[in-house]
Amino acid sequence: xxxxxxxxxxxxxxxxxxxxxxxxxxxxxxxxxxxxxxxxxxxxxxxxxxxxxxxxxxxxxxxxxxxxxxxxxxxxxxxxxxxxxxxxxxxxxxxxxxxxxxxxxxxxxxxx
Amino acid sequence: xxxxxxxxxxxxxxxxxxxxxxxxxxxxxxxxxxxxxxxxxxxxxxxxxxxxxxxxxxxxxxxxxxxxxxxxxxxxxxxxxxxxxxxxxxxxxxxxxxxxxxxxxxxxxxxxxxxxxxx
Numbered sequence: 330x331x332x333x334x335x336x337x338x339x340x341x342x343x344x345x346x347x348x349x350x351x352x353x354x355x356x357x358x359x360x361x362x363x364x365x366x367x368x369x370x371x372x373x374x375x376x377x378x379x380x381x382x383x384x385x386x387x388x389x390x391x392x393x394x395x396x397x398x399x400x401x402x403x404x405x406x407x408x409x410x411x412x413x414x415x416x417x418x419x420x421x422x423x424x425x426x427x428x429x430x431x432x433x434x435x436x437x438x439x440x441x
Numbered sequence: 442x443x444x445x446x447x448x449x450x451x452x453x454x455x456x457x458x459x460x461x462x463x464x465x466x467x468x469x470x471x472x473x474x475x476x477x478x479x480x481x482x483x484x485x486x487x488x489x490x491x492x493x494x495x496x497x498x499x500x501x502x503x504x505x506x507x508x509x510x511x512x513x514x515x516x517x518x519x520x521x522x523x524x525x526x527x528x529x530x531x532x533x534x535x536x537x538x539x540x541x542x543x544x545x546x547x548x549x550x551x552x553x554x555x556x557x558x559x560x
Contacts, residue, residue: 330505364544366544366546368546368547370547377537377550377551377552377553378488378537378547378550379550380546380547380548383544383545383546383548384544389548390548421487421488423488423546423547425544425546428501429490429502429503429504429505430478430490430546431490432487432488432489432490433487434487435487
């Protein structure tokens with residue numbers, strides 16, 4: 330199975346600060362169809378995960394544009410440009426290039 | 442408006458079969474490219490994809506659990522089911538169903554149902 334390693338595991342930030350989360354894959358996530366099936370999710374406390382980013386860098390419907398995704402191959406980054414209080418929770422990356430689909434271990438974003 | 446909702450027994454004993462239902466509205470599983478997946482999350486831990494069924498009735502399983510899983514759907518294409526046989530305490534988790542359409546994975550999730558396996 331593809332292993333997704335997220336760093337850091339805990340991220341402390343102040344409101345308005347810009348932060349980045351890394352997701353590194355044990356295999357390239359570039360599919361033979363030319364797509365890279367890498368996704369980002371946010372799980373707020375007590376809630377279901379919500380998708381933020383699809384196919385590396387595409388913003389999901391209704392997701393604020395302070396969120397952005399980048400990367401290729403095995404290295405990917407989620408950036409939040411100006412953290413807001415509603416952004417606190419656990420962030421997960423996920424890959425759907427190689428079966429079975431797998432998730433990273435999560436990065437908890439908390440207030441400093 | 443797309444909604445999904447999971448239902449299940451809440452608690453069951455080890456060695457029993459867990460039966461879960463995902464009821465959804467706002468879309469049909471008969472639509473080309475549509476997929477409904479099951480994902481679980483033990484308390485305080487990450488997410489694990491379990492199984493999926495697509496619009497054509499094709500089924501996909503996580504190999505680590507495949508021998509114990511059965512995913513199915515109803516004929517009206519508004520419900521998806523998951524059965525897990527021979528449960529043990531390691532199956533204690535919140536179980537989610539989530540929708541995907543083509544490469545638009547997991548764009549909608551249910552609220553989750555908590556399942557505890559205990560004697």
